[in-house]
Amino acid sequence: MNELKKYQPTESELEILQILWDxxxxxxxxxxxxxxxxxxxxxxxxxxxxxIMTDKGLLExxxxxxxxxxxxxxxxxKTQESxxxxxxxxxxxxxxxxxxxxxxxxxxxxxxxLQQIKxxxxxxxxxxx
Amino acid sequence: MNELKKYQPTESELEILQILWDxxxxxxxxxxxxxxxxxxxxxxxxxxxxxIMTDKGLLExxxxxxxxxxxxxxxxxKTQESxxxxxxxxxxxxxxxxxxxxxxxxxxxxxxxLQQIKxxxxxxxxxxx
DNA sequence: TTTTAATTACGAAACTTTTCGTATTATATT
DNA sequence: AATATAATACGAAAAGTTTCGTAATTAAAA
Numbered sequence: 001m002n003e004l005k006k007y008q009p010t011e012s013e014l015e016i017l018q019i020l021w022d023x024x025x026x027x028x029x030x031x032x033x034x035x036x037x038x039x040x041x042x043x044x045x046x047x048x049x050x051x052i053m054t055d056k057g058l059l060e061x062x063x064x065x066x067x068x069x070x071x072x073x074x075x076x077x078k079t080q081e082s083x084x085x086x087x088x089x090x091x092x093x094x095x096x097x098x099x100x101x102x103x104x105x106x107x108x109x110x111x112x113x114l115q116q117i118k119x120x121x122x123x124x125x126x127x128x129x
Numbered sequence: 130m131n132e133l134k135k136y137q138p139t140e141s142e143l144e145i146l147q148i149l150w151d152x153x154x155x156x157x158x159x160x161x162x163x164x165x166x167x168x169x170x171x172x173x174x175x176x177x178x179x180x181i182m183t184d185k186g187l188l189e190x191x192x193x194x195x196x197x198x199x200x201x202x203x204x205x206x207k208t209q210e211s212x213x214x215x216x217x218x219x220x221x222x223x224x225x226x227x228x229x230x231x232x233x234x235x236x237x238x239x240x241x242x243l244q245q246i247k248x249x250x251x252x253x254x255x256x257x258x
Numbered sequence: 259t260t261t262t263a264a265t266t267a268c269g270a271a272a273c274t275t276t277t278c279g280t281a282t283t284a285t286a287t288t
Numbered sequence: 289a290a291t292a293t294a295a296t297a298c299g300a301a302a303a304g305t306t307t308c309g310t311a312a313t314t315a316a317a318a
Contacts, residue, residue: 044267195296
């Protein structure tokens with residue numbers, strides 16, 4: 001089993017990853033400007049975090065030019081899966097349907113999404129355990 | 130807005146809370162014996178954590194007897210809600226239905242639960258945005 | 259070219275969480 | 289009553305995360 005798959009990014013790491021997932025790749029400046037608009041933090045803090053993440057193998061960077069370009073080495077999907085599984089095996093163990101219903105409550109899902117979920121549900125019906 | 134509602138227990142705190150939620154109330158010994166069966170850790174570690182949680186207002190304790198009895202001050206439901214909302218606003222933002230479908234994939238839900246979810250879905254249909 | 263501005267490197271402080279060792283106190287056993 | 293056992297109290301170390309200041313380096317501007 002892949003180690004990257006299992007690693008759970010910290011809160012700050014997730015913040016950075018989200019930006020990199022959105023943009024595909026970015027410089028420290030790019031990332032920091034977005035983070036700064038939400039949270040009061042210094043440039044070198046973001047820099048250091050991204051350097052540490054690179055050491056940990058969460059990011060890769062292109063050092064050809066003076067300004068380095070970073071890319072995520074984890075996919076958003078794998079990370080989502082990892083966190084979701086953690087919740088389902090932990091806090092929501094034995095209450096999986098509560099998680100589903102809670103998620104339905106949370107956002108007003110678009111009709112298309114509701115339909116998609118309905119379709120998705122069908123595949124689990126008439127299944128023998 | 131209630132502070133307790135917002136506080137996100139740490140990983141170790143959650144482990145202890147799960148046990149207290151299951152049992153209603155318990156001593157350090159009770160909690161530790163269960164944790165020890167899964168994780169290699171010392172008794173005083175569990176003790177200290179529960180003392181800190183009491184200071185933080187996550188637990189209350191009855192100190193009448195020598196052996197103290199602890200109870201959770203957070204409900205499992207509020208805690209689940211809090212973590213779920215965090216995910217929906219963070220890692221799963223804009224991918225709420227992915228969370229739902231991921232949860233459906235994860236466990237073989239009982240037919241009754243599937244039915245319950247189907248029913249639950251109905252309430253969101255025919256809603257005007 | 260000289261000066262200014264922006265970037266990386268990096269150590270270390272500040273915080274938080276987790277872990278443990280030791281002392282003290284209370285209960286149970288002999 | 290004396291001894292052994294079990295519990296709490298508590299400081300502090302260990303480990304992990306986040307933050308920042310300063311120095312060195314590179315590029316851009318004057």
